[in-house]
Amino acid sequence: METKEIQAMLQKQRAYFQSGATLLVEKRIESLQRLKNTILANQDKIEEALRKDLGKSNTESYMCEVGLALSELTYMIRHTRKFAREKRVRTPLSQYVSRSFIKPSPYGVVLIMSPWNYPFMLTIDPLADAIAAGNTVILKPSAYSPHTSAIIEKIIRFAFDPEYVTCITGGRKENQALLEQKFDYIFFTGSKNVGHTVMKKASRYLTPVTLELGGKSPCIVDDSAKIDLAAKRIVFGKYLNCGQTCVAPDYILCDEKVKDHLIQALIREIQRQYGLKPLENAHYGKIINEKHFHRLCSLMDEEKCVYGGQTNHQTLQITPTVFDSITWKDAIMQEEIFGPLLPILTYHDINEAIRTIESHPHTLALYIFSQNKTNIEKIKQHCQFGGGCINDTIIHLATTQMGFGGVGDSGMGSYHGKVGFDTFSHKKSIVDKKTWIDLPMRYQPYKSIYDKMIHFFLK
Structure with a gap:
């Protein structure tokens, strides 16, 4: 037009x-x-x-x-x-x-x-x-x-x-x-x-x-989390629409003590939800176009891939993929992923996780999997994000009783x-003032008695 x-x-x-x-x-x-x-x-x-x-x-x-x-x-x-x-x-x-x-x-x-x-x-x-x-x-x-x-x-x-x-x-x-x-x-x-x-x-x-x-929405998994349930819900939220979701967990920030357990649980869940050959799953979608397909492929580090990594250029598909030993220097951490690639980073304690999150631009979503109320409260209070979930992913988006939006970047x-x-x-803020009475204290000439009335009304 x-x-x-x-x-x-x-x-x-x-x-x-x-x-x-x-x-x-x-x-x-x-x-x-x-x-x-x-x-x-x-x-x-x-x-x-x-x-x-x-x-x-x-x-x-x-x-x-x-x-x-x-x-x-x-x-x-x-x-x-x-x-x-x-x-x-x-x-x-x-x-x-x-x-x-x-x-x-x-x-x-x-x-x-x-x-x-x-x-x-x-x-x-x-x-x-x-x-x-x-x-x-x-x-x-x-x-x-x-x-x-x-x-x-x-x-x-x-x-x-x-x-x-x-x-x-x-x-x-x-x-x-x-x-x-x-x-x-x-x-x-x-x-x-x-x-x-x-x-x-x-x-x-x-x-x-x-x-x-959007942004790189973090998903925190602490050492008290129910790992198998966390993996189930993370896999759903991350790979829905092939990861092309503005509130998808962009990366996992995991307590180092439970990382190996979580990776195995994620692999089991990917296989359970998408099958051993996701690219043959009729319910598994595709990347929107060649530009984004090639962008995602450029973010993949084969040496750090612990599951998935298969691609099909003709159908513009990438399997649900998991990466381990990722740092903030890796290409995959330099931009919002917006695809079925899940990097895993670790932390030593919850305060380190908070510092990591707050040292980067505020995100549209944040997720925490934990049974530790102290950790949950710390994340709620000290991390800035648009919205999120405790022990789940993305479902806050579908609640009409709550606003959905971002903060900062x-x-x-x-x-x-x-x-x-x-x-x-x-x-519009409107005052409908009645006409049958008109208090005199606001008008000049000012009088001391009116000063007392003003001080009575405005305190």
């Missing part, structure tokens, strides 16, 4: 928003329900698109994409009316007699830029929140997942008038053209490098942003459920 077409679409959406059409709560709920119905009607096509783009099985597509998107929509359909209400708050005595309240209001025209790794869910989830809050939306899905982007565009075209919600496909040219425009809010999910660009472009118009980025802002509604809403 050309820049002029994008500008014309933006003008139409702004005019539509200014007409007040999106302010009606009933319209928001009807729109969410129509989107949900359209997704249900196209579920087979969505799953087919995800299989073509990422090799996802129908089970994984529903569990991690379609089902989560439907869950967010259902939650918003049930709660939007309550979230949109004015909330009365206490008025200080000095403002007698008044009614003070907070009114959630949509920002206006919103840009949502979504990634390729969970291309459906990470497009529909923020869209549901933005619609519930009363905004118009321009969606820009990733060019790296073209089949899913195409079905998203079809769904949006069927469910919405373009002045309300529209989907713009394409690549870097379209991204650049969009970021040159003035939006009222930008929601971006993707890499840290592109996040820098989004924030820089948004600053031109002082546009507020939410950035959902891993992003800013959050969404999901009520937090998502708030993200796409400006909260």
Whole structure:
């Protein structure tokens, strides 16, 4: 799409928003329900698109994409009316007699830029929140997942008038053209490098942003952990979607006393969950494209590989792989992996683990496997991270009652459920002052008796 077409679409959406059409709560709920119905009607096509783009099985597509998107929509359909209400708050005595309240209001025209790794869910989830809050939306899905982007565009075209919600496909040219425009809010999910660009472009118009980025999310395993269960849950979280998950455990930081036990447990779990030949497993996906496939291959050190390491260039597949004796100087520790490669590092005591984690950029997620309450508390208190789990991986992402987002280098802002509604809403603080009485102490000429009253009210 050309820049002029994008500008014309933006003008139409702004005019539509200014007409007040999106302010009606009933319209928001009807729109969410129509989107949900359209997704249900196209579920087979969505799953087919995800299989073509990422090799996802129908089970994984529903569990991690379609089902989560439907869950967010259902939650918003049930709660939007309550979230949109004015909330009365206490008025200080000095403002007698008044009614003070907070009114959630949509920002206006919103840009949502979504990634390729969970291309459906990470497009529909923020869209549901933005619609519930009363905004118009321009969606820009990733060019790296073209089949899913195409079905998203079809769904949006069927469910919405373009002045309300529209989907713009394409690549870097379209991204650049969009970021040159003035939006009222930008929601971006993707890499840290592109996040820098989004924030820089948004600053031109002082546009507020939410950035959902990533990082090298650590997974701590201490000497009190239930190793077999830890291995089971780590293997699930690490190799889901072939490791192409922003909150996947990027590396294990393991107490040196249990490292060998953990490695053997991880190998058993990989074999149990994916079979002895994962590349022949119909439920095991693929790397998104050749660029990322070759990048991952360049991170693999054969001498430090203790399990896996097989690749198939034709199918863009890499087996679940484990590396031992890794240090921070290895290539695999210089960037977010975003693939099925699991390096293992060790520590002597929990304080050393904390120092290691805090000496690196803050991550989107952190996981700890432990039965030691003292260790768990230390990690919770002293480590900065977006969110995480105790004795599990990645499941915090799927909880609508909690916000999901990063901190520091891993992003800013959050969404999901009520937090998502708030993200796409400006909260107007309003005082409704009554006219039948007017306290005199704030007006000149000031008098000593009024000073006493002011000191009484304001203390």
